[in-house]
Amino acid sequence: MNLPIRPRRNRRTPAIRSLVRETVLSPSDFILPVFFHEDADDTPIASMPGCTRWSLDGLVREAGESLAAGVPAVVLFPKIGEDLKSSTADECHNDDGLVPRAIRALKAAHPSLCVITDVALDPYNSDGHDGIVRRNERGELEILNDETVEVLCQQALCHARAGADIVSPSDMMDGRVAAIRAALDAEGFADVAIMSYTAKYASAFYGPFRGALDSAPKEGDKKTYQMDPANAREAIREAGMDEMEGADILMVKPAGPYLDIISRVRDASTLPVAAYQVSGEYLMLKSACAAGWLDERNVVLESLTGIKRAGADMILTYFAKQAALWLGEK
Numbered sequence: 001m002n003l004p005i006r007p008r009r010n011r012r013t014p015a016i017r018s019l020v021r022e023t024v025l026s027p028s029d030f031i032l033p034v035f036f037h038e039d040a041d042d043t044p045i046a047s048m049p050g051c052t053r054w055s056l057d058g059l060v061r062e063a064g065e066s067l068a069a070g071v072p073a074v075v076l077f078p079k080i081g082e083d084l085k086s087s088t089a090d091e092c093h094n095d096d097g098l099v100p101r102a103i104r105a106l107k108a109a110h111p112s113l114c115v116i117t118d119v120a121l122d123p124y125n126s127d128g129h130d131g132i133v134r135r136n137e138r139g140e141l142e143i144l145n146d147e148t149v150e151v152l153c154q155q156a157l158c159h160a161r162a163g164a165d166i167v168s169p170s171d172m173m174d175g176r177v178a179a180i181r182a183a184l185d186a187e188g189f190a191d192v193a194i195m196s197y198t199a200k201y202a203s204a205f206y207g208p209f210r211g212a213l214d215s216a217p218k219e220g221d222k223k224t225y226q227m228d229p230a231n232a233r234e235a236i237r238e239a240g241m242d243e244m245e246g247a248d249i250l251m252v253k254p255a256g257p258y259l260d261i262i263s264r265v266r267d268a269s270t271l272p273v274a275a276y277q278v279s280g281e282y283l284m285l286k287s288a289c290a291a292g293w294l295d296e297r298n299v300v301l302e303s304l305t306g307i308k309r310a311g312a313d314m315i316l317t318y319f320a321k322q323a324a325l326w327l328g329e330k
């Protein structure tokens with residue numbers, strides 16, 4: 001064939017392929033979500049094989065290993081005892097609670113580690129919702145927006161006092177980024193950043209996570225606050241609001257099934273974009289690999305490359321430590 005243009009020339013050798021590669025994963029792209037509890041033992045999580053609910057000591061060790069592999073950040077997900085849950089979620093801003101103690105322990109052991117906290121009420125709420133719940137005259141559950149935002153501000157302040165670098169509201173209440181920013185600034189925490197769950201969808205892919213924390217809603221679903229998976233323009237609207245309200249980083253969640261949203265948010269804002277490869281995405285890959293149907297290293301790195309290629313500057317992934325170790329082997 002007389003073909004002057006042959007794209008395969010750029011794929012001929014590993015050296016050439018490395019020169020033309022557009023997207024390169026690095027351990028510094030990753031944030032490791034970590035589960036932990038009050039107990040002294042490290043417990044495997046049944047709904048997320050390969051993940052552990054750590055003791056505080058285990059948490060500090062795991063974060064250290066992940067940091068040593070090159071992962072700069074962790075995001076904290078506590079499992080709170082049933083006896084501490086209430087309909088007002090007061091435990092979420094207890095300065096002696098599990099999360100503040102974890103932040104202090106992590107910062108003491110690993111001063112260079114970036115500690116990110118989840119700001120939402122679900123682990124603390126006896127109703128299992130991210131916000132305060134009320135039953136209206138018609139007997140329906142309502143998730144109260146403005147009342148919830150007040151508690152979220154208390155929670156964010158509690159995390160900031162304990163030394164969190166970044167607070168990450170995952171609740172999807174309206175106006176919470178501005179309120180948290182103002183609360184942090186008023187208390188002298190102007191340096192604490194906000195990574196906002198900007199486009200968090202009401203996704204069935206969160207199932208294994210709720211199993212890990214025992215945090216599933218007792219009644220109803222999260223569709224009145226989390227976004228409809230069918231909507232894309234709405235994500236841009238949320239992104240514009242979060243940016244104006246003072247968010248430092250915008251997040252899209254889940255990641256894999258929402259690559260178009262990552263790409264559109266990337267184009268719509270100059271802020272850094274994070275994407276969360278959630279528990280259901282983890283489980284799909286993990287279970288197919290455990291069955292021997294897919295090659296774990298290759299599919300995990302490919303899935304993360306796809307998320308970065310779509311426009312994510314950073315990826316929250318349960319594979320963070322493992323992926324960083326794989327990248328280090330090359």
Ligand code: PBG
Nearest residue numbers: 120122170205206209278279280
């Ligand atoms: C709670 C929260 C959830 C996740 C992160 N923060 C669950 C939910 O919204 O129901 C899901 C993470 C995952 O599935 O990996 N605010």
